[in-house]
Amino acid sequence: MIPPDHPRYRSLVIRERLARCAREGVVALEGLTAHGRAEAFDYLIGERSTASAREAARVAAALVYQARHPVLSVNGNTAALAAAECALFQEVTGCDIEVNLFHRTEERITRITRILEDEGATVLKGTPERCIPLQHDRALCLPHGIGSADLVLVPLEDGDRCEALREMGRTVVTIDLNPLSRTARKASLTVVDELTRALPLIVEAYRGMSPAEADTLVSGYDNTYLLKAAIAEIVRELSRALD
Numbered sequence: 544m545i546p547p548d549h550p551r552y553r554s555l556v557i558r559e560r561l562a563r564c565a566r567e568g569v570v571a572l573e574g575l576t577a578h579g580r581a582e583a584f585d586y587l588i589g590e591r592s593t594a595s596a597r598e599a600a601r602v603a604a605a606l607v608y609q610a611r612h613p614v615l616s617v618n619g620n621t622a623a624l625a626a627a628e629c630a631l632f633q634e635v636t637g638c639d640i641e642v643n644l645f646h647r648t649e650e651r652i653t654r655i656t657r658i659l660e661d662e663g664a665t666v667l668k669g670t671p672e673r674c675i676p677l678q679h680d681r682a683l684c685l686p687h688g689i690g691s692a693d694l695v696l697v698p699l700e701d702g703d704r705c706e707a708l709r710e711m712g713r714t715v716v717t718i719d720l721n722p723l724s725r726t727a728r729k730a731s732l733t734v735v736d737e738l739t740r741a742l743p744l745i746v747e748a749y750r751g752m753s754p755a756e757a758d759t760l761v762s763g764y765d766n767t768y769l770l771k772a773a774i775a776e777i778v779r780e781l782s783r784a785l786d
């Protein structure tokens with residue numbers, strides 16, 4: 544039992560949830576190490592949504608707003624951390640949700656689907672095909688899902704699928720606390736923020752979006768500029784860390 548007045552209560556509760564999800568086979572053991580890396584970067588940005596993350600979230604909302612067929616791609620960590628946020632994102636944006644895993648088994652797909660459905664999400668089903676030119680199982684997608692999406696929102700992504708999707712001409716929006724990851728640099732747009740903070744920010748921006756605002760945001764953004772701003776915010780945070 545974690546005492547609620549523990550200074551790192553939220554972080555400890557999340558770790559406990561991820562560990563339980565790992566024991567249940569929802570989160571891959573490798574996913575726990577990915578979470579550790581993310582926690583370190585969250586520390587560096589001050590465990591809050593920075594100004595550049597808020598700006599990137601507005602652009603993400605605009606890109607989703609303009610997309611013909613947006614698909615939210617969910618892995619084990621995303622479902623364990625943010626199933627309710629994913630369901631709300633779908634309710635507000637009308638996007639499709641597809642489970643796509645690096646460590647893919649039918650059992651994991653079923654478990655992750657159930658977690659999402661328990662929160663009210665509708666999850667695409669069907670027979671996957673090798674829609675993405677990759678050697679591993681993240682190549683496997685549903686032809687009516689990621690296979691035909693013009694925009695894929697891929698939180699907590701690994702770089703090679705991001706790169707492959709970009710080469711296929713897809714718009715890739717990612718949420719990744721590490722502004723230096725390959726994904727962050729290869730994506731069309733990166734929101735450098737923690738997943739459970741970023742998804743509600745995108746939803747909020749989407750709710751107030753107009754066609755004219757979406758046009759302005761999409762035509763005016765520069766992912767490298769946003770990544771540099773995220774790094775500058777980390778540097779600022781570090782420079783006043785012990786003040």
Ligand code: ATP
Pocket residue numbers: 577578580581584620624698699700701702703718719720721723724725726727736737738739
């Ligand atoms: P790349 O191949 O893009 O360099 P990587 O090897 O760092 O990526 P993974 O190990 O697959 O990629 O990890 C996924 C990324 O997700 C990591 O960069 C990590 O910082 C990020 N991440 C994990 N959990 C969260 C979270 N809760 N919120 C935001 N980002 C997260």
